Amino acid sequence: MADLTGKVAIVTGSGNGIGRATVMKMAASGAKVTVSDVLVEDGQKVVEEIKALGGEAIFVEADVSNEDHVKNLIDTTVATYGRLDILVNNAGVGGGQLRTHEIDLADFMRVMAINVGGTFLCTKYALPHFLKQKDGRIINIASTYGLIGAPKAAAYCASKGAIINYTRQLTVDYAPEGIRTNAICPGYIDTSLGRRRSTLSDDALVAAIARREKAAAMQPLGRQAQPIEVANVAAFIVSDEASFMTGSIVTVDGGCVTTFNYGEASN
Numbered sequence: 001m002a003d004l005t006g007k008v009a010i011v012t013g014s015g016n017g018i019g020r021a022t023v024m025k026m027a028a029s030g031a032k033v034t035v036s037d038v039l040v041e042d043g044q045k046v047v048e049e050i051k052a053l054g055g056e057a058i059f060v061e062a063d064v065s066n067e068d069h070v071k072n073l074i075d076t077t078v079a080t081y082g083r084l085d086i087l088v089n090n091a092g093v094g095g096g097q098l099r100t101h102e103i104d105l106a107d108f109m110r111v112m113a114i115n116v117g118g119t120f121l122c123t124k125y126a127l128p129h130f131l132k133q134k135d136g137r138i139i140n141i142a143s144t145y146g147l148i149g150a151p152k153a154a155a156y157c158a159s160k161g162a163i164i165n166y167t168r169q170l171t172v173d174y175a176p177e178g179i180r181t182n183a184i185c186p187g188y189i190d191t192s193l194g195r196r197r198s199t200l201s202d203d204a205l206v207a208a209i210a211r212r213e214k215a216a217a218m219q220p221l222g223r224q225a226q227p228i229e230v231a232n233v234a235a236f237i238v239s240d241e242a243s244f245m246t247g248s249i250v251t252v253d254g255g256c257v258t259t260f261n262y263g264e265a266s267n
């Protein structure tokens, strides 16, 4: 198990899903953590869960696309714990099932502002602390959809592809200063992302979930993952055990991007 004793970590969007599992895993591994989300009740619940397990956690409300919120997130964490060692840029949104000619500029830009802009802003304001201590560990949660094209996911694919190359760029600029930056590309993970499509009717939601489960079943491991299966990898990457790992784009996807879907075909 990764040992994060004495480290301080921020995980954005950690009120639910992969972020929640990651912040809980890091707390269980000894880190003092900041849970952050736009959903206050969800985030506060995670803090209570961590404390009940004997961990140390605070909640800071922050929309990662809002510069003032992000500054406050970083400042409050450092004021509370006296340092910052780990940043997980996890907060993200989908962009609806839309192709390019169907999506409005405003909707496209909103996805970019949260997924890419949020990653930029949190990293920008965390970096001075990392530079001061010549140590910092950043994980950007991208997606397999940043590595390949996917049907009707124009904004999401564009944003996740940007996060992947930004991860490499950060490595070039900051690895010489002792800061490691890596990206994780989850495949189909069983979280609320697929379940919280408020615009869908109940029937449509059931159909969307079924589609997702069917798509996951066609991948090499044949199932969706639980969020903890991503969190375990994240905790390892930010630990000292992964000390030579930077600029890596790590798939945690049950083998999704090793192949294309052969369907019924075989040779």
Ligand SMILES: NC(=O)c1ccc[n+]([C@@H]2O[C@H](COP(=O)([O-])OP(=O)(O)OC[C@H]3O[C@@H](n4cnc5c(N)ncnc54)[C@H](O)[C@@H]3O)[C@@H](O)[C@H]2O)c1
Binding pocket: 012, 013, 014, 015, 016, 017, 018, 019, 036, 037, 038, 039, 042, 062, 063, 064, 065, 090, 091, 092, 093, 094, 114, 118, 141, 142, 143, 144, 185, 186, 187, 188, 189, 190, 191, 192, 193, 194, 196
């Ligand atoms: N679930 C998957 O299959 C999957 C696959 C690949 C990548 N991802 C990525 O993993 C990350 C987490 O997704 P998830 O599946 O756990 O989703 P989720 O919806 O369960 O959790 C995302 C959390 O982010 C928060 N959030 C949304 N917008 C925010 C903002 N502007 N500022 C701060 N917080 C915000 C939400 O309130 C929510 O609590 C996302 O970046 C997503 O793109 C998920």
